[in-house]
Amino acid sequence: MANGLHVAVVGATGAVGQQMLKTLEERQFPVGQLTLLSSARSAGKTLQFNGKEVVIQEATPDSFKGVDIALFSAGGSISKALAPEAVKRGAIVVDNTSAFRMDENVPLVVPEVNEEDLKAHNGIIANPNCSxxxxxxxxxxxxxxxxxxxxxxxxxxxxxxxxxxxxxxxxxxxxxxxxxxxxxxxxxxxxxxxxxxxxxxxxxxxxxxxxxxxxxxxxxxxxxxxxxxxxxxxxxxxxxxxxxxxxxxxxxxxxxxxxxxxxxxxxxxxxxxxxxxxxxxxxxxxxxxxxxxxxxxxxxxxxxxxxxxxxxxxxxxxxxxxxNLLKGAAWNSVQIAESLIKLGIVK
Amino acid sequence: MANGLHVAVVGATGAVGQQMLKTLEERQFPVGQLTLLSSARSAGKTLQFNGKEVVIQEATPDSFKGVDIALFSAGGSISKALAPEAVKRGAIVVDNTSAFRMDENVPLVVPEVNEEDLKAHNGIIANPNCSxxxxxxxxxxxxxxxxxxxxxxxxxxxxxxxxxxxxxxxxxxxxxxxxxxxxxxxxxxxxxxxxxxxxxxxxxxxxxxxxxxxxxxxxxxxxxxxxxxxxxxxxxxxxxxxxxxxxxxxxxxxxxxxxxxxxxxxxxxxxxxxxxxxxxxxxxxxxxxxxxxxxxxxxxxxxxxxxxxxxxxxxxxxxxxxxNLLKGAAWNSVQIAESLIKLGIVK
The missing domain is CATH 3.30.360.10 (Dihydrodipicolinate Reductase; domain 2)
Known part of the structure; x- marks a missing residue:
């Protein structure tokens, strides 16, 4: 992690996605490389991150090659289709949709409550519902x-x-x-x-x-x-x-x-x-x-x-x-990513 | 009641007072004479009732001479000062403020629930809080x-x-x-x-x-x-x-x-x-x-x-x-007045 982590944000243009980028900046999260992903509709647009323009790409299975942590917030069907592909390619997924929350193989984590559950992850970690x-x-x-x-x-x-x-x-x-x-x-x-x-x-x-x-x-x-x-x-x-x-x-x-x-x-x-x-x-x-x-x-x-x-x-x-967009979504997801580093799960 | 009842509305210009007049009209309440009362500030203004203009008068103890039913909704301090005066002059008061609600000598009535409590009145009947x-x-x-x-x-x-x-x-x-x-x-x-x-x-x-x-x-x-x-x-x-x-x-x-x-x-x-x-x-x-x-x-x-x-x-x-302005206030008050007639308490 000398040069930081490769972080992907899926659904970067959404209300939560934008807050994820802002929170990664504010927390000075160790982002070495940032990949912004979305549907084909938003691909080609750019977003600012730490003062630099980043071009949004269409999310495909191969988008996750080399990604360390992928933050998903683009709807349940996108997560169901692409989160397992991201895991196959070595990424740890923090998923903000309801797709995997009640899956018994997926930890559902609020760091103040059950950070230790992260240790039992199988590639996907679910971010709970905002409320x-x-x-x-x-x-x-x-x-x-x-x-x-x-x-x-x-x-x-x-x-x-x-x-x-x-x-x-x-x-x-x-x-x-x-x-x-x-x-x-x-x-x-x-x-x-x-x-x-x-x-x-x-x-x-x-x-x-x-x-x-x-x-x-x-x-x-x-x-x-x-x-x-x-x-x-x-x-x-x-x-x-x-x-x-x-x-x-x-x-x-x-x-x-x-x-x-x-x-x-x-x-x-x-x-x-x-x-x-x-x-x-x-x-x-x-x-x-x-x-x-x-x-x-x-x-x-x-x-x-x-x-x-x-x-x-x-x-x-x-x-x-x-x-609800921060602790209820973006911040809890980034906080999970911080816990993954703290616990040595992501290095 | 051959020619209808003499009804007074205290606080006629307020949000609830206006709904009281509208409800009396809609329910074709047997109003023979209508006295509209308010603070000195609104006295002299007119309001429409059943197509006629009625001049608002400043509420004083003697305003209630000859009144059968007085509907109060002008704040607790007005009710505390004038409701007993209205009762002294023979009126039955239906009070929409919190002034007398917990007084053990005052029935607190929602007609669907405890209409029978009206029979034990001592001149004042309290309309409960809207919620x-x-x-x-x-x-x-x-x-x-x-x-x-x-x-x-x-x-x-x-x-x-x-x-x-x-x-x-x-x-x-x-x-x-x-x-x-x-x-x-x-x-x-x-x-x-x-x-x-x-x-x-x-x-x-x-x-x-x-x-x-x-x-x-x-x-x-x-x-x-x-x-x-x-x-x-x-x-x-x-x-x-x-x-x-x-x-x-x-x-x-x-x-x-x-x-x-x-x-x-x-x-x-x-x-x-x-x-x-x-x-x-x-x-x-x-x-x-x-x-x-x-x-x-x-x-x-x-x-x-x-x-x-x-x-x-x-x-x-x-x-x-x-x-909250109707069942929570104006309608429940008029409904109490209707119950008073139905039960023969006001004739």
């Missing part, structure tokens, strides 16, 4: 100290999780409504689903498609991924996922039940104030609490509104906010 | 059939609950952000609190001021009012209340635990489909669920996303939406 990452990062210190029995989460999710087109839709719709003009929803809640609804000045209780059990895939991702990351198949988890007219920054209203009784709010606050990757913002008297508008561009997970349930001594409520 | 009303209306049929043990709610509340100035702030801020111009938050989350935050494209986890226990007053209203309306001091209730960039329409992500086990989702749906004041909107396959943008101007409470908890046979999740 899962920020929640488990905040809950892990509590699980370690007091045990965790139950998690009930209601999300307040930003449109950037649905991509750049969804951001445009929110902005254009907002302007149309302010101007009292007509508009036709075309993207949200789910581009590929049958119906599309107004997102501006509205709240849509659907993210991703519905499963037969009435939960959406997004909700089931939060449930199943949380259990896998925390190695707690027995953990009780439920989620209601809601899309909001917010550009970036997911918020979560979380209720948890600890195993241990007698824990105080002060103890929970102290624990989270010292936890890696967590910023405690919890001072009700001075109206200090996390908000999506404040978290944009920051890599941390912000936690506030911590209070004990009035009926259950083991129950706590809290409000967890993070930039 | 409480829609929740208890939806949960009461379940309580009656299966028993209710626990309620955990996370709200998604519209700015119109904070008045007309908050609506303007949301619209002006949204335009400023779309135009990339500077702006200064001045009203939300709480006009009289120390700090004000951006509401456009954001989510603020504070509605009303904070209490010493870390919960906001809005959250404690939901907790205490729910217990009082349902006559269940032992009910376990917790709330997290969040303000969103939505003009009108409160949404609620609600988790409940029933007393009875073995209840199916289908049974819950059937019960709610037949319940008074409730509209079931729950067809995931066809992406049918309630949303605030669809509920505006409607008097019903809309319920969807009903599903059984994956870990607890007695646990259910649901999504409850209603127009």
């Amino acid at each position: 899962t990452i920020q929640m488990v990062a905040a809950l892990e210190p509590l699980r370690q100290s007091y045990g965790l029995k139950k998690v009930l989460v209601s999300t307040y999710q930003a449109v950037s999780g649905a991509g750049a087109a969804a951001i445009n839709e929110l902005k254009e719709q907002s302007q149309a409504i302010l101007d009292e003009k007509e508009f036709t929803p075309e993207i949200l809640p789910v581009g590929s689903d049958k119906k599309h609804y107004q997102i501006a000045f509205n709240a849509i209780p659907q993210i991703d498609k519905f499963q037969d059990n009435g939960f959406t895939f997004e909700e089931m991702k939060m449930i199943n991924e949380t259990k896998k990351i925390m190695h707690m198949p027995e953990l009780q988890v439920a989620a209601t996922c809601v899309r909001l007219p917010v550009v970036t920054g997911h918020s979560e209203s979380v209720y948890i039940e600890l195993e241990q009784s007698g824990v105080t709010v002060q103890e929970v606050k102290q624990l989270l104030a010292q936890a890696p990757g967590i910023v405690l913002q919890d001072d009700p008297e001075n109206q200090v609490y996390p908000m999506p508008a404040d978290c944009v561009g920051k890599r941390d997970v912000f936690v506030g509104r911590i209070r004990k349930d009035l009926d259950n001594d083991k129950g706590f409520h809290m409000w967890i906010v993070s930039d | 409480t009303i829609q929740m208890v209306a939806a949960l009461e049929p379940l309580r009656q059939s299966y028993g209710l043990k626990k309620v955990l709610v996370s709200t998604y509340q519209a700015v119109s609950g904070a008045g007309a100035a908050a609506i303007n702030e949301l619209k002006e801020q949204s335009q400023a952000i779309l135009d990339e111009k500077e702006f200064t938050p001045e009203i939300l989350p709480v006009g009289s609190d120390k700090k004000h935050y951006q509401i456009a494209f954001n989510a603020i986890p504070q509605i009303d001021k904070f209490q010493d226990n870390g919960f906001t007053f809005e959250e404690m209203k939901m907790i205490n009012e729910t217990k009082k309306i349902m006559h269940m001091p032992e009910l376990q209730v917790a709330a997290t209340c969040v303000r969103l960039p939505v003009v009108t329409g409160h949404s609620e992500s609600v988790y409940i635990e029933l007393e009875q086990s073995g209840v199916t989702v289908q049974e819950v749906k059937q019960l709610l489909a037949q319940a008074p004041g409730i509209v079931l909107q729950d067809d995931p396959e066809n992406q049918v669920y309630p949303m605030p943008a669809d509920c505006v101007g409607k008097r019903d409470v809309f319920v969807g996303r009903i599903r059984k908890d994956l870990d607890n046979d007695k646990g259910f999740h649901m999504w409850i939406v209603s127009d």
Whole structure:
């Protein structure tokens, strides 16, 4: 690694891909060579990295020759097709799609929670769903100290999780409504689903498609991924996922039940104030609490509104906010890459 | 009542007051004489009612002479000062503020839930908090059939609950952000609190001021009012209340635990489909669920996303939406007035 690593970014032009490049720069990640990959449509375009222009190439199996780490964020079908090809050619893949997350041979990693799982990788490492990452990062210190029995989460999710087109839709719709003009929803809640609804000045209780059990895939991702990351198949988890007219920054209203009784709010606050990757913002008297508008561009997970349930001594409520494009996606992926170096898995 | 009732509306020019007049018209409420009252500032202005102009008068104790029913929605301090004066002069007061809600001598009424409590009135009847009303209306049929043990709610509340100035702030801020111009938050989350935050494209986890226990007053209203309306001091209730960039329409992500086990989702749906004041909107396959943008101007409470908890046979999740200015305020007040006639309390 004397001359740095050969890093490939697949889906470089997307909302997350752009944040990956920015994060690699900000973290001064040891990039010796950078390969930017995309669909044929974006090939030939250029992007800036560390002050130099890099030409985007069409992603093919042979694009990964000589690549040390490939960061994938170009949709599940691209990952399914090309991640195994990248591995065959010697790359370690950090995949930001849902393609491999529940594969038992694939570690699903939030470094603050289960960095050690990286050691068991078989070439592909999955980056969890954005709303899962920020929640488990905040809950892990509590699980370690007091045990965790139950998690009930209601999300307040930003449109950037649905991509750049969804951001445009929110902005254009907002302007149309302010101007009292007509508009036709075309993207949200789910581009590929049958119906599309107004997102501006509205709240849509659907993210991703519905499963037969009435939960959406997004909700089931939060449930199943949380259990896998925390190695707690027995953990009780439920989620209601809601899309909001917010550009970036997911918020979560979380209720948890600890195993241990007698824990105080002060103890929970102290624990989270010292936890890696967590910023405690919890001072009700001075109206200090996390908000999506404040978290944009920051890599941390912000936690506030911590209070004990009035009926259950083991129950706590809290409000967890993070930039869904950073800790929820690009930063967690780059952080996994940093852990791979730290653990000596990539040399 | 041959010639109709003498109705007074206190706070006629406010966001809720205007909806009260509209609802009285739509319901063809038997108004024989209408007295519109406000602060000195608005006195002399006129409003339309049933096609006629009515001049607004400054509210004083003697304004209530001869009034049968007085609908108050002009803030807690006005209600505290003038509601007892109205009662002294023979009026029955339906008060939409929080001034008397937890007074044990004052019935707190949602007609679908506890209409009978009106019989024990002492002149003043309290209209519950907007977010409480829609929740208890939806949960009461379940309580009656299966028993209710626990309620955990996370709200998604519209700015119109904070008045007309908050609506303007949301619209002006949204335009400023779309135009990339500077702006200064001045009203939300709480006009009289120390700090004000951006509401456009954001989510603020504070509605009303904070209490010493870390919960906001809005959250404690939901907790205490729910217990009082349902006559269940032992009910376990917790709330997290969040303000969103939505003009009108409160949404609620609600988790409940029933007393009875073995209840199916289908049974819950059937019960709610037949319940008074409730509209079931729950067809995931066809992406049918309630949303605030669809509920505006409607008097019903809309319920969807009903599903059984994956870990607890007695646990259910649901999504409850209603127009906070109508069922949450103006309509529930007029509905109470209709019940007063129906029960023969006002003749």
